[in-house]
Amino acid sequence: MWRRLNREEFADTNPLSALDKKSADTFVWRVFEKYEAKNPPPDGGRWPYLVAPEGTEPKRTYEPLRDTPHLFLDFARLHEKGSGAFDQWFGEHGLLGLHPREPWRFRNIGSWTPSDKFEDMGGPTETMYFHYHEARAANYALRLYEAALSRDDGKLAETIFDDEHHGRVEKEILFNMRANITGAERVDVLVDVALQELAMQVNEVLRAYSYPLTTFGLSSEALTPKEPQSLGSLTASLWPRNLLGAMYLQFYWLITSRGELSRCKFCNRFISFARPAIGGKGRKVRNDKQFCSSQCRQNYHYHNRIRSSHQRSGS
Secondary structure (H helix, E strand, O other): OOOOOOHHHHHHOOOOOOOOOOOOOOOOEEEEOOOEEEOOOOOOOOOOEEEOOOOOOEEEEEOHHHHOOOHHHHHHHHHHOOOHHHHHHHHHHOOOOOEEOOOEEEOOOOOEEEOOOEEOOEEEEEEHHHHHHHHHHHHHHHHHHHHHHHOOHHHHHHHHOOOOOOOHHHHHHHHHHHHHHHOOOHHHHHHHHHHHHHHHHHHHHHHHHEEEEEEOOEOOOOOOEOOOOOHHHOEEEEEEOOHHHHHHHHHHHHHOOHHHEEEOOOOOOEEEOOOOOOOOOOOOOOOOOOOOOHHHHHHHHHHHHHHHHHHHHOO
């Protein structure tokens, strides 16, 4: 069954969705009233770039991971819309953060390490060319995942053999040979290829724009524990360096949740059984749940029982 992902599925797999706003601090990003297009500097750069005017105050500050769990989905869909959609999207959510604020920083122990700060005000590497490229790449990753989930041979082939990907004939021969040698179905080979491509792209972005972080259950209001802590209060997490990294973390949570997901028997959307990955009290979903809503349960009951019985009786 072919169906595109929706916003609710991203929210269901976001470990921050079930947390109270005060229970944990998350990544913060600023949005400015306008961004100016500037020509590249004479000493480098090929494309005009965007930057917020100096001295302007942000019109809003928000937490992308918590406030907009579907941000990756919306960004990936931009590739299917006109160029005007980009201006509106940046006006609502801010720039991607592709310009490093400090290329390197010095540690006291005497070593140089990459900066974890990227500029939300823009800069010479915040170009529209890169914006289009990143939106297209996100759209490609999203389509790969949707096609793999659906096990749709036609969609898988269409996505893997994208017009900008060369060597279709050679790849077709290799995939058919692989299916013949292994005894696997062609669709299984295509799913395997799609997931490999997907993993490579997501890993590339996460390596560049996120980093591992050890979190500890401290209150955001005071430097005191909320309750007596144990070793279990130290948890593994990832932290984004910019908005693009935050969006790919949302996608990462989705694509790595398959072991803790089921699908609604009526509409086929995801039902997540996962507990929140960051501290706080979250709702626990029954692991035998078969429908995502009471409406889907009623629809399934009607279509598969009541309607079927009427058809059998000839009424």
